[in-house]
Amino acid sequence: MALDAPVERRDEVQIAMGNGNGVAPSQPSRPAGRPTAAAAAAPYADRRLRLNPNADHKPEDYSDVRGEYAPAVYSALERHLPPSLIDADRDVKLHFMRDILARYWPQGERNKVQRHREYRQRILHLYKPLHEELYNMHPSVFFLPTFLEAVRSNTEECFRSIMTEPIPGVYSFAMLQPTFCEMLLEEVENFEKWVHAMKFKIMRPNTMNKYGAVLDDFGLEAMLNQFMEQFIAPISKVLYPEVGGGTLDSHHAFIVEYGKDRDVELGFHVDDSEVTLNVCLGKQFFGGELYFRGIRCENHVNSETQHEEMYDYTHIPGWAVLHHGRHRHGARATSSGLRINLLLWCRSSVFREMKKYQKDFPSWCGECQREKRERQSQCVKATKMAFLRGSGGAAI
Ligand SMILES: O=C(O)CCC(=O)C(=O)O
Ligand SMILES: [Fe+2]
Structure with a gap:
């Protein structure tokens, strides 16, 4: 891709991915109900799940079933079984559902999640927190009164009253x-x-940081979940409805560290999130500006930046930047001192699932919008020309 400023030249925009953050993959290798060749040979594999659950059906008891999925998953899924299968033997149904779940969440991914779960367990068992009070949500200790008041009011007007929006979506x-x-x-x-x-x-x-730590790994996950649900989701519901801002249901929370003996800068990338919260915690530093270069869908992630999409943000301790996960960005070198930021990548499984079936262009991609405007303007020009030709060239 060719970016406008040489300093941001990169071969490609990277997609920063969380490392083993224990979240089930958002993109199954194959949608349930579309069998592989191997699975097609299995009985019932050609039968599709019902889109709507059969509310009248009473599922079997799966409480004795051990494995990655809770028994409730099987009970819920049973209501979606095709009519020809719903009254079959429990073992047949279990086999069918396990086959579907295995295709939705492949073995390799499950092993990775299991290893990560064990890694977390080991830390939680051995690490002694320094500040216990951080591990539970205490709004008045954590947040400034102005921010708390805006969230309590829960209106777009109040949210906007404490914010600046230097470019659309930031x-x-x-x-x-x-x-x-x-x-x-x-x-x-x-x-x-x-x-x-x-x-x-x-x-x-x-995948882009050599320093920093995942906060969810050492006991802060529950608190940060509340952080997202109670203090970010109400805002993102209003400001980012087009990317699932109202249905955030998981997060990846971490700390990044820049300066001497740390990471220096961060390459041009998009986040593996629907909405990202980036808050500077300190300490003292020079540089480290966050540069933004327009929101892009998968198809246009490497397209050119328009002049009006360019914006550089200077971090201030205690201040947050909220942006669309697919808003292309990077961080300039922290030239001296130490900069530590808290990142909360907020995700919506509903949005990710819906996106797979979306046919038309996403309304939030800057390049899709630009192409649409271009097509409309060509269309208007062509209509005008045709009209002029039809009216013998008289001025209109
Ligand atoms: O260093 C920063 O402020 C940006 C960090 C960031 O974009 C990320 O970790 O995804
Ligand atoms: Fe990022």
């Missing part, structure tokens, strides 16, 4: 209490010291 606002930032920085430092002392090998936040 919002910045004062969010975190300085004491919360300090405590979180100390907790991360404490965790890293512990990791070092234990000679523990930790997983980094994503």
